[in-house]
Amino acid sequence: MTRTIRASVVQTCTQAYSLDHTLDKLEQLTRLARERDGSQLVVFPEAFIGGYPKFSTFGAVVGERSAEGREEYLQYHNAAIEVPSAATARIEAIAKDTGVFIVVGVIERDGGTLYCTVLFVDALDGLLGKHRKILPTGSERLIWGQGDGSTLPVFERAFPSDESTKFTAKISAAICWENYMPLLRNHYYSLGTQLYCAPTVDARPQWQNSMIHIALEGRVFVLAACQYAQERDYPATHAVSNAANRDPDNVMIAGGSVIISPLGKVLAGPLRDKEDVLTAELDLDDTTRGKMDLDVVGHYARPDIFKVQFRSN
Numbered sequence: 001m002t003r004t005i006r007a008s009v010v011q012t013c014t015q016a017y018s019l020d021h022t023l024d025k026l027e028q029l030t031r032l033a034r035e036r037d038g039s040q041l042v043v044f045p046e047a048f049i050g051g052y053p054k055f056s057t058f059g060a061v062v063g064e065r066s067a068e069g070r071e072e073y074l075q076y077h078n079a080a081i082e083v084p085s086a087a088t089a090r091i092e093a094i095a096k097d098t099g100v101f102i103v104v105g106v107i108e109r110d111g112g113t114l115y116c117t118v119l120f121v122d123a124l125d126g127l128l129g130k131h132r133k134i135l136p137t138g139s140e141r142l143i144w145g146q147g148d149g150s151t152l153p154v155f156e157r158a159f160p161s162d163e164s165t166k167f168t169a170k171i172s173a174a175i176c177w178e179n180y181m182p183l184l185r186n187h188y189y190s191l192g193t194q195l196y197c198a199p200t201v202d203a204r205p206q207w208q209n210s211m212i213h214i215a216l217e218g219r220v221f222v223l224a225a226c227q228y229a230q231e232r233d234y235p236a237t238h239a240v241s242n243a244a245n246r247d248p249d250n251v252m253i254a255g256g257s258v259i260i261s262p263l264g265k266v267l268a269g270p271l272r273d274k275e276d277v278l279t280a281e282l283d284l285d286d287t288t289r290g291k292m293d294l295d296v297v298g299h300y301a302r303p304d305i306f307k308v309q310f311r312s313n
Helices: 019-037 067-079 086-098 176-180 182-190 206-218 285-290
Strands: 004-011 041-043 101-110 113-122 126-132 155-160 166-173 195-197 221-224 228-230 251-260 266-272 276-283
Touching: 004 019, 004 221, 004 251, 004 266, 019 041, 019 086, 019 101, 019 276, 067 101, 086 101, 086 113, 086 126, 101 166, 113 155, 113 166, 126 155, 176 182, 176 206, 182 206, 195 206, 206 221, 206 251, 206 266, 251 276, 266 276, 276 285
Parallel strands: 004 041, 041 101, 166 195, 195 221
Antiparallel strands: 004 276, 101 113, 113 126, 155 166, 221 251, 228 251, 251 266
């Protein structure tokens, strides 16, 4: 039986913190991936819904916060979504209407705290669950809470094959610099992930090296979706890198989305300097073929020497 699926990464960005416009964009790009490329699974970037506040300081320095910064946080908090909510119901409807499994980065509002979260939305069963970024990076810690061990899922879902039968694929997500946490990666490998999703806003060329390494290390398909954003995509008052040279065309986040095979071959991308959808055909048996000589949680693990314990809350 052929065990291939068509999967896409979507390089795009939030629409000026407008939830309605961003959800419209999610639907448009999901339909594009499905109708143009035949995609069965699409991955959207980190913080796609709710926005990534690049260059924002929220008026904070060590020991002081400003009233203006608190107002900016209020605006950002209001742009976030609750899980579940009417917004997640809209994403469920898009998945159902298109027949596409959606992995999407959101800013989740839970009371007064925000989390950088990934949602997993199935075409049949709707919202399956979420993953909260367990350690925000740098200044992100001011505005995002920490996730914990309760949201580190690997979902096994059925996809149709060319022979009109179904097979399952295991899907996980690690957000941006979580991918630099060896034990987090090892946790997902130990649960058998095959489609390793990496929503991000890291547009550095060096990011590609990390994605190739993870594909090789875990013998997984890596689907890294990065934002591409210009000043025009943010509110007019949003901070920029050079306030004296404001221009709607200035790039805020430069992209770099990519799809990589379990043996480190770049199947699509990296995409830079524009919004678009990248798609590749993934043969899930390649994850097993790759483990003939490297299984980091199997014959390459050496449990007689090393022991890793994972604690779930």
